[in-house]
Amino acid sequence: MRRVLDPVLQIVPTVLVVSLIAFLLTSLLPGDAALSRLGLDATQEQLDTMREQMGLNDPVPVRYLYWLGRAVTGDLGNSLRSGEPVAEVLARRIPVTLELAVFGTGLALLIGVPLGILAAVRRDSWIDVATNLFALSGMAIPFFWLGLLLIMFFSLHLQWLPPSGYVPFFENPVRNLHLMALPSLTIAVAFAATLMRQTRASMLEVLNADYIRTAHAKGTPPIRVILHHALRNALIPIITVLGLQMGTLLGGAIVTETVFGLPGLGRMMVDGIYKRDFPIVQGALITIVVAIVVTNLLTDLCYRFVNPRIR
Amino acid sequence: MTETMFQASVRMPVRAARTSLLSRVLASWQGRIGGGIVTFFTLMAVFAPWITPHSPTEVDFMSVMVVPTLEHPFGTDEVGRDILSRVILGARTSLLVVVAATLISSVAGAAIGLVAGWVGGWVDTLVMRVMDAMLAFPLIVLALAIIAVLGPSLTNAIIAIGIVKIPHFARLMRGEVLTLRTLDYIKAVETMGLGLPRILLRHVLPNAAGPVLVYMSIAASLALMTEASLSFLGLGIQPPTPSWGGMVSVGMQNWHFWWMSFYPGLAIFITVLAFNLLGDAIRDAMDRRLS
């Protein structure tokens, strides 16, 4: 039980500090929340009343505690522009980014792990060199440029896929998958590159172990040795990388959403900054970071269960 | 006479270890290619105003969005400016951001890590908690949040990118300091009652600097990428100052004219790749020297 409880309790201070950073940053945003709610023709008196009502005159620590208290009950305030509750905006935006992240991770696993195994098994062959070049390029290519290249090739040149737009999955699954294909591939490439390197490294380590030699010596078919014995043990570092890369993935999602016009969390944050809509920025920021912290926690728990040595 | 000779012999420094690191970096293909491109990029950035074939800012409505030709090898943009010239000048902006931001993060991060690691106790716990919380933010997200507060500009991009990398340097430095503290030569100067600033500056810092310097080349590549992403989102370097990310963004709005976004993006890709290769080469060279 401690195994589960300890890491869970450990993220509490992290989440608190994260929320404090997010709160401080966004409460420092230039612009007057009362002014943007009432409009420019508001009188000084009206503004003062509004400030008082919104609690803007309280000292920052008090405001933080109020804000935190409301935030844990799901009340993240309202958009300064549309007046819509931030939680509702989030409810609409989160599925888009989640879908992008899930597809991206899935594609990255499908590309990265097999290539990594191949590179490790055929070490120093042309396959190893080629996959290494792929990994180096994948880690250096900017998401936005890769997205554009994919649009130019698949949408403009071949005309196979639409360049941008979004339709929810449950409205039109086929159209949704068409639209999500290129964005998912865009964020998958860098991730696949990292996964490939890690898979290769941990496979190389495992393949040299005695029990693998024993399996070979027993006459186990090579493919079974690789998939059954080696990959299973190489999986732990791969899981770790998977968790650690969640930040890079979501960071990439922000830029990718802009390229493909996807109404996700990243676009929400960027638009919020353009419009100086600080509850929106705050909501998106908190959601992204909490998602990352929780993913790291899940990775940690996974790791604890998969790796018997840590018990 | 004998006095000066004596001193000359006493003061002769030994640089064998350092030159061999450089030669080891250049011995690998990663080091040669990465180092070569980074040098080329730096020279291009420094001499940009003198080597651009056209004026990077001069508007020419007679040749708007021209396909790459011999006259304009990378084509022209929506107001007829030569893209090659703008890519060359963009290197200058990128170099400025990368150097300044990396300096901010390495100096501030190293100082924070040094103090946290040396002082220990609750100071260490508190500082590292904040650093860990900052690490939970993706680089671009934290940079965006800082830009949101400061407003988009070249200076603020430098500050934002500088701040987001501070925790990485702080953790690295703290680890080094914790290791050094257990070494006898640090204990020895403590026992002698040497002043704290001198202990830190003369004994701890020089011996902890190696990994920090190595990490700078990786941080540089991330800084370049973050700057490009910010500028692409319109929240980094503001027009008319040419920046690679901003140029890709303009190109995206005119995506039938592929050259407008292709060449600036290629410049980002190649430069980031070069920094990564150089970083790998330096890390390998350091590892081999340690083993």
Add this chain to the structure above:
Amino acid sequence: MTRPLLEVRRLRKTFAPRRRGGSPVRAVTDVSFDLREGEVLGLVGESGSGKSTIGQCLVHLHRPDGGEILLDGENLATLPRGAFRRRRTAVQMIFQDPSSALNPRMSVGDALREALRLHSPHAGRDVIEERLERLLRLIGLQPEHASRYPHQLSGGQKQRIGIARAIAVEPRCLIADEAVSALDVSIQAQIITLLGDLQQSLGLTMLFISHDLGVVRYVADRVAVLYLGRLVEIGPARDIFAAPAHPYTQALLAAIPDPARPLDESAILDDPAGPDPRAAGGGCAFAPRCPHVMDLCRKDQPFLTQVAADHTCACVLRKIHPDRQGETV
């Protein structure tokens, strides 16, 4: 009798457990001894006996949890920061591992100049250079060694530099913490001779910490034996080696290889795990390994009792003077 240079009174140091939920490690428990002006006191014990912890407490690298360390009757730990820093140089340490005892990025000359300047901040440059040269000759090196870096020196040379740095601030007392155990046996002898010479010519007081009784025999005037953080025996070196009182000291002496004596089959210190600090319950810490153990030993902690002139031992077997029980040296 004149006041001892350094008085250690009921020194106590406990380290926090490595892991949460683990038990704290009692490194040093109620250790008291004197370091008399001009003597060499050997401090011996196995690894984990707390001997290095005591040394580090004496140079204020560790803060004791209890007890006092008095220099000339004065407790440095209670002095204000500035005064403490000035007095601190009175006790200096020579470290065990010469390879980590010198800053790899500083030339030998610079490391020593730093120490010399610390001792006389107002001395001119030529004075410092002259002292540097004298210092190098004193420890058996040449002036040209000043420009060398640690990686260009042998282990013995590095240890000489470590000694030079310690004496550069003109301390009154040197703590040599396993100062020769990381060196080749042939080099050990040279360094021990050097330490002996320096101690004579400079009138130094020295605490010689070592696990190796064979080495201590050559240098020490008196010997103190530690077991699991407690002092079990202290006395003149000649007495200790001729007539060890504590069973543990006897076992340590029996473990010194001696060609004139056949190997002792019943050696009790061959336990590869060494002593376990957590195994000690209420009684004598040595009881689990002691060949003469009695029921009494497991119950009560034995006191230090005088067994001969200037020689005390903490063992129930030696309680020959019940009326003087509990007396410390």
